[in-house]
Amino acid sequence: MSIDRLQEKIFALGNPSVFGLDPLPEYIPPHIMARHMAEKGETLAAAAAAYEEFGRGLIDALCDIVPAVKPQSAFFEMLGPEGVFAMQRTMAYAKEKGLYIIGDVKRGDIGSTAAAYSAAYLGRVQIGSALLTGFDFDSVTINAYLGSDGVRPFIETCKKYDKAIFALVKTSNPSSKELQDLSVGSEKLYDIVGRLLMALGEEAIGPSGYSCVGAVVGATYPEELRLLREKLPRTFFLVPGYGAQGGAAGDVAAAFDDRGGGAIVNSSRGIICAWQKTGHEGRDYMEAARAAALAMREDLISVLPRK
Amino acid sequence: MSIDRLQEKIFALGNPSVFGLDPLPEYIPPHIMARHMAEKGETLAAAAAAYEEFGRGLIDALCDIVPAVKPQSAFFEMLGPEGVFAMQRTMAYAKEKGLYIIGDVKRGDIGSTAAAYSAAYLGRVQIGSALLTGFDFDSVTINAYLGSDGVRPFIETCKKYDKAIFALVKTSNPSSKELQDLSVGSEKLYDIVGRLLMALGEEAIGPSGYSCVGAVVGATYPEELRLLREKLPRTFFLVPGYGAQGGAAGDVAAAFDDRGGGAIVNSSRGIICAWQKTGHEGRDYMEAARAAALAMREDLISVLPRK
Numbered sequence: 001m002s003i004d005r006l007q008e009k010i011f012a013l014g015n016p017s018v019f020g021l022d023p024l025p026e027y028i029p030p031h032i033m034a035r036h037m038a039e040k041g042e043t044l045a046a047a048a049a050a051y052e053e054f055g056r057g058l059i060d061a062l063c064d065i066v067p068a069v070k071p072q073s074a075f076f077e078m079l080g081p082e083g084v085f086a087m088q089r090t091m092a093y094a095k096e097k098g099l100y101i102i103g104d105v106k107r108g109d110i111g112s113t114a115a116a117y118s119a120a121y122l123g124r125v126q127i128g129s130a131l132l133t134g135f136d137f138d139s140v141t142i143n144a145y146l147g148s149d150g151v152r153p154f155i156e157t158c159k160k161y162d163k164a165i166f167a168l169v170k171t172s173n174p175s176s177k178e179l180q181d182l183s184v185g186s187e188k189l190y191d192i193v194g195r196l197l198m199a200l201g202e203e204a205i206g207p208s209g210y211s212c213v214g215a216v217v218g219a220t221y222p223e224e225l226r227l228l229r230e231k232l233p234r235t236f237f238l239v240p241g242y243g244a245q246g247g248a249a250g251d252v253a254a255a256f257d258d259r260g261g262g263a264i265v266n267s268s269r270g271i272i273c274a275w276q277k278t279g280h281e282g283r284d285y286m287e288a289a290r291a292a293a294l295a296m297r298e299d300l301i302s303v304l305p306r307k
Numbered sequence: 308m309s310i311d312r313l314q315e316k317i318f319a320l321g322n323p324s325v326f327g328l329d330p331l332p333e334y335i336p337p338h339i340m341a342r343h344m345a346e347k348g349e350t351l352a353a354a355a356a357a358y359e360e361f362g363r364g365l366i367d368a369l370c371d372i373v374p375a376v377k378p379q380s381a382f383f384e385m386l387g388p389e390g391v392f393a394m395q396r397t398m399a400y401a402k403e404k405g406l407y408i409i410g411d412v413k414r415g416d417i418g419s420t421a422a423a424y425s426a427a428y429l430g431r432v433q434i435g436s437a438l439l440t441g442f443d444f445d446s447v448t449i450n451a452y453l454g455s456d457g458v459r460p461f462i463e464t465c466k467k468y469d470k471a472i473f474a475l476v477k478t479s480n481p482s483s484k485e486l487q488d489l490s491v492g493s494e495k496l497y498d499i500v501g502r503l504l505m506a507l508g509e510e511a512i513g514p515s516g517y518s519c520v521g522a523v524v525g526a527t528y529p530e531e532l533r534l535l536r537e538k539l540p541r542t543f544f545l546v547p548g549y550g551a552q553g554g555a556a557g558d559v560a561a562a563f564d565d566r567g568g569g570a571i572v573n574s575s576r577g578i579i580c581a582w583q584k585t586g587h588e589g590r591d592y593m594e595a596a597r598a599a600a601l602a603m604r605e606d607l608i609s610v611l612p613r614k
Contacts, residue, residue: 024419025434033435042435074416074423078432080441081392088388106416108450109381110480112331116381125385127332128340128349134387143415145452145475147482168452173417175454178503182496184489189496196485 020268029282172218172241219247327575336589479525479548526554
């Protein structure tokens with residue numbers, strides 16, 4: 001199953017990390033933006049072409065050492081449909097290069113609408129007699145505030161097309177406490193969300209012991225991370241918040257189970273903007289990203305339980 | 308402000324309803340799908356062209372009697388980037404025809420990512436020295452599970468570009484109770500979400516008395532709707548669940564304040580699929596949608612408080 005493939009790839013590369021492809025105009029090396037603007041003007045299409053070139057370069061630089069890529073849909077959507085096209089093409093290239101794709105779309109809706117999102121990003125769409133793919137990612141992030149009606153259509157698609165989802169449980173941002181940490185009886189809201197997701201995911205547990213229903217749990221709350229790891233042994237964690245957001249390797253250690261599995265840690269700016277710290281105006285963005293990814297791998301491995 | 312324009316348009320047309328543009332291949336009149344497939348094959352591009360033609364026809368049929376349109380992004384995204392293009396073009400046409408656009412995207416993220424979503428759908432994007440628009444809707448739906456970090460960037464964009472948001476509070480689906488109805492002290496979770504949104508929206512209240520931060524509250528829970536109306540006097544409600552989902556006019560009456568304002572009721576399939584009940588194979592889809600929209604208007608007016 002999808003989540004098993006992810007875990008195998010992590011073990012094979014000895015690297016439980018995913019690089020977040022979160023492009024903003026100022027994250028793109030200036031020579032790349034300038035070339036596309038010279039060709040296409042100051043347009044969204046120029047920026048989209050620059051995002052795609054930057055993404056392909058990063059994929060080339062990282063695909064043999066990092067198991068997965070997490071495109072942040074918001075930054076591509078910011079460029080309108082041209083940006084969405086750029087995300088689709090860049091991820092097709094990532095797939096070609098063997099990267100596992102976690103589409104960070106945080107979609108959440110109900111019934112036929114949730115089914116449409118799951119078909120868009122993970123499944124197939126029937127047009128006439130043809131079964132076609134919209135984006136064909138390996139997994140996506142979702143938001144479960146609407147309850148199980150909003151999660152089940154995704155699970156159906158995961159089972160049918162061998163995919164996975166990561167639902168928001170405890171996010172890495174400061175205000176995640178406002179709602180997620182509310183006390184419901186003796187529990188926090190995020191505990192209940194985690195438990196609901198675990199129950200829904202019971203029907204789709206792969207040979208590695210993890211469910212196709214994963215959870216997003218931020219690195220910035222290490223104690224919560226540790227407790228959730230204990231409570232949700234079959235839930236694979238996607239862990240944002242490492243690096244630029246303030247989480248250190250010691251903080252994310254608790255995300256892993258005693259086999260050293262069950263989690264993948266994201267870094268976005270720390271890797272894709274590494275060129276901003278080397279003083280070469282981005283001409284070395286691939287080398288800088290690779291060096292940053294290798295440093296992150298060492299950092300994470302140093303805190304991992306031995307398998 | 309945006310929300311005032313919506314309220315004015317509702318009063319001017321005497322119609323507090325919005326038609327949901329939720330296209331699925333089976334909702335498109337067969338002759339439209341067939342023509343585009345004959346031209347472009349069984350492709351996502353053919354379906355996208357059919358969605359656009361169908362949407363434009365509905366806009367023509369409804370723009371003088373219905374104040375707003377709510378495209379469901381999931382159904383367009385299902386067709387990949389071609390579908391997203393179709394949504395953008397169809398909404399540009401809706402804007403030309405004077406309809407207020409509520410983009411049903413239910414986005415939710417934090418910090419720079421929330422800012423990117425708000426720039427994409429409501430704001431502007433700077434590329435070089437140009438300020439460009441991605442989608443330029445009048446408002447969007449959002450999900451506030453991540454807390455105020457995820458809402459504030461949208462409010463900033465609303466203030467800057469005269470836009471509005473509708474955040475999920477109590478949704479119309481059966482499993483909305485699983486999380487939204489959890490008891491937190493003496494309140495329900497959705498009450499706390501509603502209160503948080505009201506507080507965040509206090510800084511952006513327009514002359515009509517409503518804030519740019521609206522709420523999604525389902526028609527299928529009339530008692531909850533009534534209580535939320537009392538508690539959130541300055542919050543404009545977007546009310547799904549009327550018609551196909553089971554809500555009746557009597558159920559949605561409680562969404563309105565004593566001026567007969569403060570809410571807009573959505574119907575999707577009831578209007579766009581009205582052709583499926585007339586026995587003309589969809590050749591009359593515009594007339595059928597118009598008749599359904601007029602019937603809905605009468606139904607809603609019959610329960611409205613007098614202003």
